[in-house]
Amino acid sequence: MSTSVSSRVATDHRVVLAxxxxxxxxxxxxLFIVNVALPAVARDFGAADxxxxxxxxxxxxIVFAALLVPAGRLGDRGSNRTVFxxxxxxxxxGSALCALAWNVPSLVGFRVAQAVGAAMLTPSSLGLVLATTPAAQRATAVRLWVAFGGLGAALGxxxxxxxVEIDWRWVFLxxxxxxxxxxxxxxxxxxxPRGDRGALPDVLGALLLIGGIATVILGLVKGQEWGWSSTGVLLAFAAAVIFGIGFVISSARHHSPVLDPALLRATDFTRMAAxxxxFQVAFAGMLLSVVLWAQNVWGWSALRTGLAIAPGPLIVPIVAILAGRxxxxxxxxxxxxAGGAAFAAGLLWWAFAITLEPDYTGGLLGGMLVTGLGVGLTLPTAFAAGTAALPPQRFATGAAVLSMARQIGLAIGVAVVVATLGSPAGPDETLDAFQRTWYVTAAIAVLAGVIGLGARKPGRVAPKPDPALA
Structure with a gap:
């Protein structure tokens, strides 16, 4: 768009933010609404697998994660408005096509289109907010931008x-x-706003990242069915290694990589990405497992399941505010x-308290509240710690990489649930399978907390900034 046309566009930062x-x-x-719809989709398509x-x-x-950074770079070099x-x-x-899907493969394909669109609009939206908001109000605007993303998790x-009570297709419509x-x-x-006309983003690196994550997940979800030592599973993991090596090489050589190696040297950045x-592996495992348990084992409706989950996300913003102090x-x-430990405690609560007989107050609610406590302590704190040492011109890119790490975790977490649940034959085996899933995801949450424990305390002397980040 020309400058003359651009000048006629209202630039009120409040309108832009809205x-x-x-x-x-x-x-x-x-990212979250489809979890509740999944059992209904399975019934409609006759998909028991x-x-x-x-x-x-x-x-x-996976696609959302891999394209976040390249899409953000594409907006920065050209037009964030156009990309958005x-x-x-x-x-x-993509949403409209998902509502028209006729089987699982078609729905998966249309979800990819959705994800490409989401990856394009997310970083460019932050770029528009930063470009139009006065410097003194940018911190508040960014917090509101982040809050809307968190609201999706709470309301999903x-x-x-x-x-789903109407029809699962309305989830997309x-x-x-x-x-x-x-x-x-x-x-x-x-x-x-005018772009910087810098280097084109590393599309090959993004495709290699998609291939690497997808083949890891393929090996995980097919491990039970094919056998963990089968040729198919071993080939999937071998392909993941090859894709991973290619991604590392591409990131090291490209002028605008998906993962800038210089970012990894920023204080606490790599630690918070890990x-x-x-943590998102554990989060995805928690959310999917509780949906499957409530609907498939207790026989609850999608609406009752959604309401049962709601108390956990609702306490997250309250905990996040208190955690700041x-x-x-x-x-x-x-x-x-502490957040990782609390999240693990909520999962262990379910492993010990939930029975085949429906009991919301004694079985599900306590674990839901404690996992919400863990999310409130962990997610905002880790995001702030990971971006604290980044210079302003790398904040958007760093935020995109941290978001990418979380989306990768979500995808792997779903695969972990599939791998640990397997195909139980009866009620007792089903309970054992879910308990195993909660034990595994609790251990992963504790590991996430241990990784985060090394984040530096405010006031500690920080190392000299890396020139590559300037």
Whole structure:
């Protein structure tokens, strides 16, 4: 868009924040809303195989993760406005196609289109917010932007439950009118700040990352069915190693890599990225397992399941606010470690308290609240610690990489649930399988906390900034 046209576009940062936040809410919502709909999708398509059905969740998370950074770079070098609106349009089209899916493979394919759109709109939306918000108000604007993403996690199960009561296809159709309105307003109101015309993003690296994550997950979800030492599983893991090596080489050589090696040298950045992967593995395992338990074992409706899950996410913002005061006293590391331990305690609560007889208060609620406590302590603290040492011009890229790490964790977490649940034959075997899943995910949550424990305490002398980050 020309400068003359751009100058006529209203640049009120509050309008910009409102428009982009709606889109971010939709993309975040879709990460969580589909979990509740999954049993209904399985019944409609006659898909009893959880390993195949899990790709409805994983295809979105993998593609979203791998394209976040390249899409952000594409917006920065050209036009964040254009990338945002194209991404939102693709997300809306993908949502409509998901509602028209006729089987699991078609739904997975349309979820990929959704994910490409979500990856385009998410970083470009933050770029628009930062470009139009006065410097003194940027911190507040970024917190609100992040909060809308968190709101998707809180509302996803409940909204999903309500929509599935009508038809699971409404889980996707609801995005269409909201997205169309956001596009219409965005065309009139969003500014078009000039890009930096830098290097093109590393698309090959993104594709290699997608291949690496996808083949790891393929090996995990097919391990029970094919055998852990089978040729197929071993080839999947071998392919993952090859893709991984190619990704590392591409990142080291490209001018605009998916994962900038210089970022890894920033204080606490690598540690928080690793924490994000492992904690989200546990989070995805928690969410999917409790949905499957409530609907498939206790026979609850999607709406009742969504309402049962809601107390956990609802306490997250309260805990996050209180955790800010605790961080000042003890530092980020102990708070993150406490979050991992609390999350694990919630999973162990279910492993010991849940029975085949439905009991929400005695069995499910306590674990839901304690896992919510763990999320509130961990996620905002780890994000803040990971980006604290980044210079302003690398904040958006660093935030995208941390988000990428979390999406990778979500995809692996779903695969872990598939691998640990297996195909139990009867009620007792089903209970044993879910208990095994909760033990494994609890151990992963503790590991995430241990990784985060080493985060430096505020006030400690930081190392000299890396020139490559300047």
């Amino acid at each position: 428009v982009v936040s709606v889109a971010v809410l939709l993309s975040s919502l879709d 959880l390993s195949g059905l899990s790709w409805v969740l994983n295809a979105y998370a 609106l194209l991404g939102l349009a693709l997300f809306v089209i 199960p409940v909204i999903g439950g309500l929509l 609801v995005n269409v009118p909201i997205g169309v309105v956001a596009i219409a307003v965005g065309l009139r109101k969003l500014p078009d 924490n994000g992967v492992f 605790l961080i000042v006293r003890v530092g980020a590391g102990p708070v993150i470690a």
